[in-house]
Amino acid sequence: MSIILRSMLPFPSSNSKKDEDDDYNLEYSFATEYIGPPVSYDIPKAVPVDIGRIPTASVVSTPANSGNLSLPVVYPIVKRQSELFSSEVKMSSFHEPGSLEKEGSSVSLGFSDSQENSHEFSMSSDGDGLDNDCHEIEELSADEDDQIRPVFSDYDNRPQIVTFLEPESSSMVQDESGYSESGMMTQERPHADPNVKKGLCHRCLKGNRFTMKEFCIVCDAKYCSKCVLRVMGSMPEGRKCITCIGYPIDESKREQLGKCSKVLKHLLTDFQVKKAMLSEKSCQVNQAPYWLINVNSKPLSLEEAHQLQTCSHPPKILVSGSYWYDKLSGLWGKEGHKPCQIITPGLSLGGAINENASNGNTKVKFNNRVITKAELYMLKVARINHKGSPHYWVSHNGSYQEEGQNQVKGKIWEKPGIKMACVLFSLPMPPKSFITSEEEIGNNGSQMEQKKVDIKPLTKILLVGQDQSGISAIYKQAKIRYRVPFSEDERQKVKSLIQTKLYLYISILLEGLKRFEEDSAGSSVENIESNIYSLTAKLNSFSEWLLQIVESGNLEVMFPAATREYSALLEELWKDKAFQATYARRDELPELPIVADYFLPRAVEISSETYEPSDEDILYADGITPSNGLTSMEFSVTSSLPISFMEATEQTDTPLQRYQLIRVNSSNLGHNCKWLTMFEDVDLVLYCVDLTSYSEFFHDHSLNLKNKMLESKNMFENIVTHPRFKNKAFLLILNKFDLLEKKIKTTPLTQCEWFHDFNPFITNHTYDNNNNINNNNSNNNASIAQYGFQYIASKFKKLFNELTGRKLYVSPVTGLDGDSVDAALKYGKEVLMWVNEENKPKSVPNTNEWSSASTEITA
Numbered sequence: 001m002s003i004i005l006r007s008m009l010p011f012p013s014s015n016s017k018k019d020e021d022d023d024y025n026l027e028y029s030f031a032t033e034y035i036g037p038p039v040s041y042d043i044p045k046a047v048p049v050d051i052g053r054i055p056t057a058s059v060v061s062t063p064a065n066s067g068n069l070s071l072p073v074v075y076p077i078v079k080r081q082s083e084l085f086s087s088e089v090k091m092s093s094f095h096e097p098g099s100l101e102k103e104g105s106s107v108s109l110g111f112s113d114s115q116e117n118s119h120e121f122s123m124s125s126d127g128d129g130l131d132n133d134c135h136e137i138e139e140l141s142a143d144e145d146d147q148i149r150p151v152f153s154d155y156d157n158r159p160q161i162v163t164f165l166e167p168e169s170s171s172m173v174q175d176e177s178g179y180s181e182s183g184m185m186t187q188e189r190p191h192a193d194p195n196v197k198k199g200l201c202h203r204c205l206k207g208n209r210f211t212m213k214e215f216c217i218v219c220d221a222k223y224c225s226k227c228v229l230r231v232m233g234s235m236p237e238g239r240k241c242i243t244c245i246g247y248p249i250d251e252s253k254r255e256q257l258g259k260c261s262k263v264l265k266h267l268l269t270d271f272q273v274k275k276a277m278l279s280e281k282s283c284q285v286n287q288a289p290y291w292l293i294n295v296n297s298k299p300l301s302l303e304e305a306h307q308l309q310t311c312s313h314p315p316k317i318l319v320s321g322s323y324w325y326d327k328l329s330g331l332w333g334k335e336g337h338k339p340c341q342i343i344t345p346g347l348s349l350g351g352a353i354n355e356n357a358s359n360g361n362t363k364v365k366f367n368n369r370v371i372t373k374a375e376l377y378m379l380k381v382a383r384i385n386h387k388g389s390p391h392y393w394v395s396h397n398g399s400y401q402e403e404g405q406n407q408v409k410g411k412i413w414e415k416p417g418i419k420m421a422c423v424l425f426s427l428p429m430p431p432k433s434f435i436t437s438e439e440e441i442g443n444n445g446s447q448m449e450q451k452k453v454d455i456k457p458l459t460k461i462l463l464v465g466q467d468q469s470g471i472s473a474i475y476k477q478a479k480i481r482y483r484v485p486f487s488e489d490e491r492q493k494v495k496s497l498i499q500t501k502l503y504l505y506i507s508i509l510l511e512g513l514k515r516f517e518e519d520s521a522g523s524s525v526e527n528i529e530s531n532i533y534s535l536t537a538k539l540n541s542f543s544e545w546l547l548q549i550v551e552s553g554n555l556e557v558m559f560p561a562a563t564r565e566y567s568a569l570l571e572e573l574w575k576d577k578a579f580q581a582t583y584a585r586r587d588e589l590p591e592l593p594i595v596a597d598y599f600l601p602r603a604v605e606i607s608s609e610t611y612e613p614s615d616e617d618i619l620y621a622d623g624i625t626p627s628n629g630l631t632s633m634e635f636s637v638t639s640s641l642p643i644s645f646m647e648a649t650e651q652t653d654t655p656l657q658r659y660q661l662i663r664v665n666s667s668n669l670g671h672n673c674k675w676l677t678m679f680e681d682v683d684l685v686l687y688c689v690d691l692t693s694y695s696e697f698f699h700d701h702s703l704n705l706k707n708k709m710l711e712s713k714n715m716f717e718n719i720v721t722h723p724r725f726k727n728k729a730f731l732l733i734l735n736k737f738d739l740l741e742k743k744i745k746t747t748p749l750t751q752c753e754w755f756h757d758f759n760p761f762i763t764n765h766t767y768d769n770n771n772n773i774n775n776n777n778s779n780n781n782a783s784i785a786q787y788g789f790q791y792i793a794s795k796f797k798k799l800f801n802e803l804t805g806r807k808l809y810v811s812p813v814t815g816l817d818g819d820s821v822d823a824a825l826k827y828g829k830e831v832l833m834w835v836n837e838e839n840k841p842k843s844v845p846n847t848n849e850w851s852s853a854s855t856e857i858t859a
């Protein structure tokens with residue numbers, strides 16, 4: 001059983017006349033029209049609204065007019081706020097039948113302004129009365145239902161993950177030929193109605209061929225300026241009819257991704273255009289089918305495709321086909337053609353470059369590739385010797401040297417006339433940052449070292465843990481520490497994340513405010529108007545509306561897209577006395593995460609359109625992308641790890657080692673970590689556990705209360721016993737040590753049943769009847785946290801030993817502290833060495849504080 005959903009949200013109001021539609025202020029008329037099936041998103045969309053017309057929202061459950069209609073994918077998910085912190089719960093919630101309302105009922109979510117106009121969009125099983133303000137649901141056959149099982153990875157404003165679909169799932173991106181990886185899906189992308197006469201708008205059927213139109217990048221339907229926003233809604237995947245969301249694009253339009261027509265520029269603000277175009281280019285479903293992209297004759301894996309698209313200088317155009325990639329210089333081109341771009345060098349993709357990759361016949365070679373005529377002309381202009389069939393080793397900054405000669409001859413890109421030559425022969429120039437980079441080549445002919453970097457296999461490190469364990473913090477810390485810059489795309493994503501979370505924190509405070517207001521009204525004889533927790537009517541409406549958005553699970557649909565609309569209001573709220581009084585009592589709101597304290601004081605700045613997150617903001621942000629998908633980065637000791645590290649771990653004549661750190665959230669691994677096989681080639685697993693999770697609980701899908709530490713233990717067991725991970729090197733990272741130091745004072749480890757026998761025999765610490773520690777000597781807090789750490793570590797070590805017969809290495813970490821993360825990664829490298837030598841090293845080098853603390857623990 002499944003549904004068709006039609007909606008026009010939420011403007012114009014149900015009271016407005018039909019013929020007023022087109023006069024409606026288009027800036028806010030992100031109306032959506034959604035007819036029919038297989039899209040991954042299913043909750044009603046909220047829209048930015050005019051600040052002058054503060055909406056109130058309500059979720060109304062009404063009895064269905066016709067029963068027997070199951071709505072497994074359309075209900076707004078009502079969640080506890082604490083669950084909103086868990087994207088794992090969030091993502092699965094969309095699919096859990098258990099989280100849905102009963103059959104045969106309907107839900108509507110609407111706004112009303114000034115009591116006069118009510119803007120309501122509803123979902124009901126009643127198909128009657130379809131108008132611009134409501135969704136209509138129709139029934140489809142059971143067969144169709146199978147086709148529309150939702151894919152929840154591809155909707156930009158909603159939680160996304162790297163999609164690891166069930167083999168039986170039919171919803172999977174498909175290429176134009178109908179082929180799909182693993183034969184996982186058989187859906188066709190929609191096509192525009194061929195019967196619509198050329199020149200007409202596909203919605204209103206008006207206009208002629210001179211009417212300016214915008215097209216859908218999936219079905220190629222064309223829409224006039226009056227219809228385009230109504231059909232495309234808030235464009236979470238760029239210019240797609242709502243019905244085409246979730247589908248791969250028409251490949252012939254790939255080059256037009258991110259380049260919109262004047263129509264949209266006229267209708268939307270610059271900010272909105274930028275956002276829609278960014279989504280269009282970056283959302284996952286619009287990416288070229290990676291398995292159809294060959295680099296140096298090898299098809300890309302998911303991981304490689306991700307790496308390629310998220311590196312600092314990715315290919316501008318990436319469509320399915322064959323490419324060559326010179327890892328040393330970063331030169332990139334289509335198979336059989338001259339180079340078209342210089343991308344980030346050193347990415348570990350594809351095989352070794354082919355001599356004939358660019359089909360050159362000049363006898364001159366760059367990094368093993370015979371260059372093309374155009375490049376030869378470029379050499380001539382640059383007065384670089386091209387006679388005698390030289391073979392040059394060229395680095396990304398243009399330093400070149402002849403094979404067999406340990407002497408850098410100069411830098412190609414700094415030669416006089418080179419720019420003109422490149423323009424003339426349509427050859428790429430490297431980004432400025434490459435030219436000025438002094439990283440590898442230069443002084444002592446270390447070109448060969450660069451070659452070694454390229455040749456030495458990549459050491460892959462998998463960083464994995466339950467949500468909130470801190471894997472993102474560690475990943476980001478490593479980026480900062482090893483000077484791998486955040487790309488513009490990453491910054492934008494984290495900015496979205498921070499702004500969205502800000503509204504979540506605000507909503508938690510508003511909920512607290514309501515409670516304080518009630519308490520205050522109850523305990524006082526004064527009337528409610530003099531209650532210090534009372535907001536003005538306007539702010540109150542905003543508060544009600546925001547709380548509803550959060551409760552219905554639509555926060556990420558609404559924000560950060562709507563941040564601009566509400567920033568003025570947020571500023572007003574922030575300055576409001578009642579709100580400030582609540583903020584002063586934030587310690588009484590346990591739902592408010594600790595990190596909120598970092599962001600809330602700058603609420604006004606963060607909510608503004610011009611806000612740009614600093615590296616520190618990025619580090620503190622909860623997560624790294626709104627999608628919570630897989631992220632990876634590469635670094636090599638050449639430019640990253642401190643010299644002391646190199647001295648401690650590298651023989652001077654050992655080739656330099658490159659590392660890839662892959663961060664994967666538990667929810668990306670699927671039930672029982674079944675997608676772990678995707679990472680079977682990793683060398684080291686860093687399993688991250690939140691040390692403070694021992695006293696934290698959550699409701700699982702069956703609403704059972706579960707302890708987070710035990711959940712982490714379960715996942716650990718799944719990973720270490722996975723057949724393909726049997727002999728892997730493991731390092732357990734016990735994170736948030738700083739928070740443990742504070743928490744253990746008041747909350748004993750015994751709150752977790754696994755730690756029932758924790759008994760810190762430190763004489764001046766005893767637990768009282770309420771299980772609180774009687775702390776007679778505050779100087780010992782650190783040591784009791786140490787003891788707690790050692791105890792937890794030994795529990796995991798024992799477990800690991802029982803399960804695998806091997807020894808587990810453990811390191812305490814404070815994710816927000818760079819030195820601590822650095823030390824843990826160093827230790828990881830040592831672990832790798834020992835495990836590679838033999839599974840149980842006889843003696844353990846004691847190179848740093850953390851590792852010595854760790855290795856002393858006995859199982």
Ligand SMILES: Nc1nc2c(ncn2[C@@H]2O[C@H](COP(=O)(O)OP(=O)(O)OP(=O)(O)O)[C@@H](O)[C@H]2O)c(=O)[nH]1
Pocket residue numbers: 465466467468469470471472473474595619620621622623624628665666735736737738739813814815816817
């Ligand atoms: N005080 C403190 N906070 C931490 C530490 N590590 C992480 N955090 C915070 O804990 C929260 C969750 O951390 P994340 O890095 O997002 O953890 P995660 O949920 O495992 O990562 P994702 O799965 O990518 O979301 C963030 O607000 C971090 O700032 C730590 O060692 N100390």
Ligand SMILES: [Mg+2]
Pocket residue numbers: 085087467468622623
């Ligand atoms: Mg998280």
